[in-house]
Amino acid sequence: MATIVERPRKNKPSTWQATIRVKGQTSVVKTFEQRCDAEDFSKIIEAKLKKLAEERSKKMKRLDKKQATLAGLMDERLRDIVQAFCESDESIPRHKKTAPTILRVIGNITLKDVTPLWNKNYIARMLTKKTRIGTTFSYSTIAVHLQIMSMACRWRAETLNLPAQQLNFSKKHFPKHWENRRTRRLSEPEQLRLEAVLKACKAPSRNQWFHLMQMALETGARLQELVLAEWDEFDLDRRLWTIPAIKTKGRKVRAVPLSFKAIAFMQNLQQEAVAGNSRVFYLLGLPLSVSSGFHKFVTRAGLIDFRFHDLRHEAISRMVLYKRKLSVFEIMAIVGHSDVSMLVRYANLRGDELAERMD
Structure with a gap:
């Protein structure tokens, strides 16, 4: 379906964004x-x-009508399988968002062509390609690509009632310590600089950019969950944001309690809500373009190696440090972590912060 949204401009006629x-x-x-x-x-x-x-x-129906044999499965094109999987109900939004990048690189190979050499070459090709913000693809992203291709092939075998095949989607050629887990935090001076840049923005979306960042820090929510948030998900009287399963990474409904600061931010956003547009951040684009736009603000503020997702790390770290009434498992429920190890990965506590809590 098509959605057309008016985008006001200062001292100029509005433009119209078609999605x-x-x-x-x-x-x-x-x-x-x-x-x-x-x-x-x-x-x-x-x-x-x-x-x-x-x-x-x-095309997929024609494939399904063929006699389901292992030989037939191995003759199917990998791109058709990945595309069909990402269009199915088995995939999550992250898979759908990543699929176009995979499809641009894998070519027309069949499953029998997925050899160890092909696997090695795929990794090498991805390391030379540029992302939308000009950086090269990380090993973490390439690992996601391999995971999606592997999941798609298992899914395809299941739909044909065939045993899953062991294919060469391997991280064998990754270097040691490739995971390079993010530990980037946002210091108070950096936050003030970034807020100043957002407030100085001349675009009509200025207020929404500022509040997007503040809500990320207050809730620890992911970029997609925030950018695509709709007003009917919020119950400000009960101080609750209920994120539908379709928008969460784990595909489970998540209830996020709202702090008094978050309530104030949402009330501010309510003042510029538009009738007929359900999105809270309706002046911002889709998650990928918002990520790129945020990177420009970060660069303008002089922050080095800082991404929107690092706001989630910062928010979770602050919860662990300062929301002392919340247990570890309550924090996990709020931010959508299924195990403690993931919470430990996100809670990057500084030595000076811990020192302050000793006395």
Whole structure:
């Protein structure tokens, strides 16, 4: 379906942002000066995306009609399997977001072509490619790619009632200590500089950028959960944000209690809510473009090696340090961690902070 949103501009006429979403297809977003142009564009693109979705659906049905044999499975193209998996209900939003990058690189190989040499070459190719913000792909991201391809092949075997095949999606060629777990925290001076840059922004979305950052620090929520949040998920009287399963990484409903600061931020955002638009941060784009936009603010503020996801690390660290009424398991429930080891990974406590708590 297509959504058209008015985007006000200071001292200029509003622009109109068209967002077209069709199940199984990458969303298309484009901004126009006139609403009628946005509507015409939406009709054309929506029709094209629906046609592509129908063609892919027919292709997979043709595959399913073939006699299900191991030989037949091994002759299927890896890209068709990954694409079908990411369009299925078995995949999560992260898989769908990552799939286009995988599909641009894997080519037209079949499962029998997934050899140890192919695996090694895939890793090497990804290490030379650039992300949207100009950095190279990390080993952590490449590990996710390999995991998605492996999950897709297991899923495909299950749909054909065949035994899962051991394919060469291996991290054998990763260097030692490749995980490079993030420990980046946000210092008080850095936070003040970043807030100043966000407040100085001239765009109509300035207030939403500022409050997006503040809500990330207050809730520890992920970028996607915040950016796609809708007003009906919030009960400000009960101080509760209920995130639907479809928006969480673990695909489970999560209840996030709101601090008094978070309530104040949400009340501020309510003042610029628009009738007919359910999104809280409706002036911001989709998660990927918001991540890129945040990187520009970070650069302008002079912060080195800081990402939006580091706000989640900072928020969780602050919860562990200062929300003393909350138990470890309560914090895990709030931020969506399924085991203590993950909480330990995110709670990067500084020595000076611990020293202050000794007396």
